[in-house]
Amino acid sequence: MAPDTDNTGNVSSDDYFSWRSFYSEFADTLLTYRDDRPALLAAIYELPEERVRYLTDRFADGSSGRMRDICPFTTMGAFNRRLTYDNRRNVALQLSERLGMESGAPESFAGIPILDNRASWFFPREGERDDDHIDALWQVFADAIAFADKPNKRNRAALIDSFDDAVGRKHVRRQLTIGLYWIRPWTFVPLDWYSREFISEWLDVDVSRVPDGKTYLDLCEELLGMFNDESFPVQSFSELSLGAWEEDESEEESDDEPEDETEDEPDATADNTDKSPPSEEPVRPYSVDNVIAEGCFLDRGRLEAILDRWRVKKNLILQGPPGTGKTWLAKRLAFALIGYRSLQRVRPVQFHPNLSYEDFVRGWRPSGDSEGRLKLLDGPFLRAVEDAANDPTRDHVVVIEEINRGNPAQIFGEMLTLLEADKRNADEALELSYPRRSGRLVRQYRRMCLCHSSRL
Numbered sequence: 096m097a098p099d100t101d102n103t104g105n106v107s108s109d110d111y112f113s114w115r116s117f118y119s120e121f122a123d124t125l126l127t128y129r130d131d132r133p134a135l136l137a138a139i140y141e142l143p144e145e146r147v148r149y150l151t152d153r154f155a156d157g158s159s160g161r162m163r164d165i166c167p168f169t170t171m172g173a174f175n176r177r178l179t180y181d182n183r184r185n186v187a188l189q190l191s192e193r194l195g196m197e198s199g200a201p202e203s204f205a206g207i208p209i210l211d212n213r214a215s216w217f218f219p220r221e222g223e224r225d226d227d228h229i230d231a232l233w234q235v236f237a238d239a240i241a242f243a244d245k246p247n248k249r250n251r252a253a254l255i256d257s258f259d260d261a262v263g264r265k266h267v268r269r270q271l272t273i274g275l276y277w278i279r280p281w282t283f284v285p286l287d288w289y290s291r292e293f294i295s296e297w298l299d300v301d302v303s304r305v306p307d308g309k310t311y312l313d314l315c316e317e318l319l320g321m322f323n324d325e326s327f328p329v330q331s332f333s334e335l336s337l338g339a340w341e342e343d344e345s346e347e348e349s350d351d352e353p354e355d356e357t358e359d360e361p362d363a364t365a366d367n368t369d370k371s372p373p374s375e376e377p378v379r380p381y382s383v384d385n386v387i388a389e390g391c392f393l394d395r396g397r398l399e400a401i402l403d404r405w406r407v408k409k410n411l412i413l414q415g416p417p418g419t420g421k422t423w424l425a426k427r428l429a430f431a432l433i434g435y436r437s438l439q440r441v442r443p444v445q446f447h448p449n450l451s452y453e454d455f456v457r458g459w460r461p462s463g464d465s466e467g468r469l470k471l472l473d474g475p476f477l478r479a480v481e482d483a484a485n486d487p488t489r490d491h492v493v494v495i496e497e498i499n500r501g502n503p504a505q506i507f508g509e510m511l512t513l514l515e516a517d518k519r520n521a522d523e524a525l526e527l528s529y530p531r532r533s534g535r536l537v538r539q540y541r542r543m544c545l546c547h548s549s550r551l
Contacts, residue, residue, distance in 0.1 A: 112333040114201035115280045117187070118171075122240060122278035124194050125167045129233050132164055138193035139170065146173065146186055149215060155222035166232035168217045168274035175209050175277065206280075206337030208273045208287040217274065219265050231261045235271070236278065243279035251312060258308030268305050276332060284315050284332045293339035293438060294318075297328065328426075328438045338438035381430040391424060402432055409516040412498070422496055429492040440486075442479045443494040446501030452508045457529045471529060476510065 128135040140147055140161060150169075152162045174187040188200035218228045235257040242250040262271050269286050276285035284290060291302045298317070306314065322330045329335045383398045391398065405411045405428070413421045422443075429441040444455070452458065456476050459469040473481070476493065483491040503511060509525045512518055 111203055111205050112280075112331070114203055114205070114207065115333065117191075117198060117201045118207075118277050119279060120196060120198060121171065121187075121191055121194075122167070122236075124191070124196050125170060126237060126240060128194070129167075129237065135170065135194075136162060136165055138190065139165070139173065141193055142173070142186060142189055146182075149212065153220040153222060157222075163221065164229050166217050166229045167236045168232060168271070168277070169215065171274065171277050172210050172215045172217075175207060176215050177209055177212050180204065206333040206335075207277070208285045208290070208336060210270070210273075214266070214270075217267055217270060224265065228264055231257070231264065232267070235261045236274075239275050239278060239283065243282040246282075255308030255312065258311065262305060262307070272306075272311065276336070280333055281331070282315065282319075284318055285336055286311075287336075289339040290336055293335060297438075328441065328443060334436075335438075338436060381427075381433075381435045383431055386424075386427045386431055389427065391427070393424075398428070398431070402428065405432060407516065409519065410514060422494075425494045425496075429494055432492060433490045439482060440489065441492045441494060442475060442482075443496065444475045445496040446498050446506065448500060448502075450501045450506050452506055452528060455506045456508060456510060457527065459529070471531065 125135075139150070150162050150165075150173075151159055153159045170190075173190060174183045176183075178186070183204060184200045184202075191198070191200065217232055218224050235254070238250065238254040238257045242254045258271070261267055262269075272283065272286040275283035284294075286294075286302060286306070294300055294302050294314075298321075300314065302314070318332070318335070321327045329338055383395055383402070386398055387393075387395060393401075401411070411428070413425055415421050426441060426443065430436050433440050453460070453474070455474045457471065457473050460472045461467065461469060479491060479493050507514070508528050513523065513525060517523075
C-alpha cells in the first residue's frame, strides 16, 4: 500500500518514516534465527545471484565460497547498501518473505544511512576473524532490542558490556551505531559522518572518536531529551539523520555493485559508511499543504499571504500568548519558505536578558587554552550568514524565539539597520564592531530571512 499523500503528492511526515515499523519487525524476526544461522543463510542465498555476490567469503585455506556464518547487521545490510530504490525494496521484500514476515516492504527509505558497497560486512573474512566475532555481534543485537523494548538498569548494563565487546573489533567500530539505528530507530542514533556533523554543531559535543557503550547511550538519551524541546530543529533520530544529509542534494545514486567489490578489502580502522547518504530518494518538498496537514489552524490563504509578505520584507514577527504554537508555526513556515525541510538552512536561536552582541554576532571569548587568551569568535548569526554566503542561490532562515526577552539594540548592533530588506546590498554595508580584516560587512546575507517569535 502506498503511503498517504496530500493533494500535492507530498508524503506526510509519519508515512515518510513508515519504514521504522518494518525495520523493527525485521529485527525481531531476525533474532529468532540467532541459533539457526544455517537457515538464515539459506534464505539469504535464495536471493538473486547479483544481490548476494558480495557475500562471497574467503576461508583460511585460501578457498572462497558462500558464507558459513553471518551476523544480523550484515544481513540487514543486504537492503541497506548503495542500490536503487527499487532494488532496495525488492531485496527487503524478498528477504522478509523468506524469513516468514507477512508485512510488505517499506515505501520509503528516508533517513536511513547506508553502507559502502565495498564495506558491507560487520566482520572480516572467515580466515581472518576471531572465533567469537559474529557471536559478539549477535549478542549486542539481542541486548539492544532488549534495552530498547524495556529500558531498565539491567538491560542498559548488559548492552554497554556487549557494545564495548563488539565496537572495537575489525570492521565494526562506528558502523555499529548505524546497525543499532536500523533495528530500533526510536532509541539509537546513527553516528555516520552527516549525523556527527549535525550533533557537533547543534550540541557542541565531540563525537569524532568511536564511543564506548556508556558514552553512546548517554548521547542517545541526551538527544531524546532534547527532542521534547520545540526549539530543537528535529524531534526524532530519523529527522536528524535525514536532515543532517539533505543539503547534499547532488549525491548521485548507483545501481549494481562492482563485480570485484569483495576483493577491495576495506581498512578495518576506517569509517567506511561515513559519507554514504541516509536516503536514496529525492529530498521531500515542503509547502503550505504540509503545514496544514501537520495541524495548523490557519487557512491556506492566510498562510500564503504570510509567506508572500515574508519574501518581500525578509522579516516576520509572530505574536501571541504563551503556548499558542508560535515556535511550531515559525519553523514550518521556514520550511515552506525554502521549499523543503532543512536543518542547515533553518537555524533557531533564543533570546534572553543576558544575551549580548558578542554572544549573537561576534565577540572576544576565552580560547580555552592554558594561557587564558581571548579569541574572536562568530556567534550563531554570523555562522548563519556564512552558510548563506556559501550557498548564495537559496534562502536561509534564522528563527528567533522570545525576541522580546532580549534588548534588540544591544544584541543586533549595526545589524539592526542592515536587516531591513532595502539595506541588504553592498551600497549600504557598514563596519562591524569587531572586524576581522576589512572593516566593511559585505551584504552576504541578502538572502537571509528572519522570523521572530514574541509574546504579547
